[in-house]
Amino acid sequence: MTNHFTDVPEEMLLGQYIPIHYHFNMLRDQSRMLPFREAIELSVPEDGKVLELGGGTGVLSWFAARKARQVWCVERNPALVRAARSFLSKNPGGDRVTIVQADAMTYLPPEPVDVVICEMLHVGMVREKQLEVLRSFCRRYQDRFGPRLPQFIPDTSTLAVQLIHQDFCFGGYTAEVPVFDPPGPHMQDCWLADPHTYSTIDYSREIPLEFLAKASLTIRRSGHLNAVSFLTNNFLAFVLSERRAVQWLMNQLILPLPRPMDVIVGDTVMLEFAYTSGCSIEALHESVQAEICSHSLPLTSNYPLRDAA
Ligand SMILES: C[S@@+](CC[C@H](N)C(=O)[O-])C[C@H]1O[C@@H](n2cnc3c(N)ncnc32)[C@H](O)[C@@H]1O
CATH class of the missing domain: 3.40.50.150 (Vaccinia Virus protein VP39)
Structure with missing residues (x-):
């Protein structure tokens, strides 16, 4: 093929x-x-x-x-x-x-x-064929061995997206390229809105192959919105007796927005994208659109801080 x-x-x-x-x-x-x-x-x-x-x-x-x-x-x-x-x-x-x-x-x-x-995991389920492979596997396995499926590792994956400000300056040279970055405290200063979960994949149920998001996201911290971060958390196993999950939070994929914008607390940004699992990063990137859909009332300071609570 x-x-x-x-x-x-x-x-x-x-x-x-x-x-x-x-x-x-x-x-x-x-x-x-x-x-x-x-x-x-x-x-x-x-x-x-x-x-x-x-x-x-x-x-x-x-x-x-x-x-x-x-x-x-x-x-x-x-x-x-x-x-x-x-x-x-x-x-x-x-x-x-x-x-x-x-x-x-x-x-x-x-x-x-x-x-x-x-x-066969990749952030956002792009590039690799995890979902296609497991969807096909479940159907063929049940046809041959009956309805009871094995336990899967990972058990569940959640896909989320977050509006952020990203520094695309490298040694003084500006280049708005896709970035892979480990999750960590350094991201604390970057986020402008809360993460939005757009899919929860339970591998023992119907596995999706298409992702479509149209979300209106409230800005929680003022700043220059120039990128979206895709976050994928894999719940490899649940330890019910200890009420915890064994998790693998993958490196995030940060994609520059075609039209960056200044946003202030209370603005609403409409974020849209659509892609097929296993597609290229470029195909996902081309589909991403973000626009301010409602402005909050202007405040006196340029970039008011988010409510500390
Ligand atoms: C991300 S690597 C993980 C390798 C290994 N499981 C590990 O954790 O170190 C995914 C592996 O899947 C293999 N792979 C991809 N598509 C496959 C397919 N259709 N059938 C069999 N193997 C495949 C690749 O060659 C690669 O070795």
């Missing part, structure tokens, strides 16, 4: 095809690895059966194999299949993982499984 931007086969596009050196970044990203390891430990039953879709280096399957009797790890990229087999042979218990070179869009395990792990 080819995509409409280039003649490159879709499976070769960055986002579908992830080179091995990028897996190094994923392996050492503690904000990703630690919650996955914890969620897998909590969710996989002793002697259970696990399927991983998009296994990469095999690390998450190996976490699962520390408790499971059998893990099927499906990976499409032959270079990663070779790498995963080699890594697993050097890790104790790696022999309980069967690496299967296959397309996760069509593969089903030979028997029902207790847990399915799928980390």
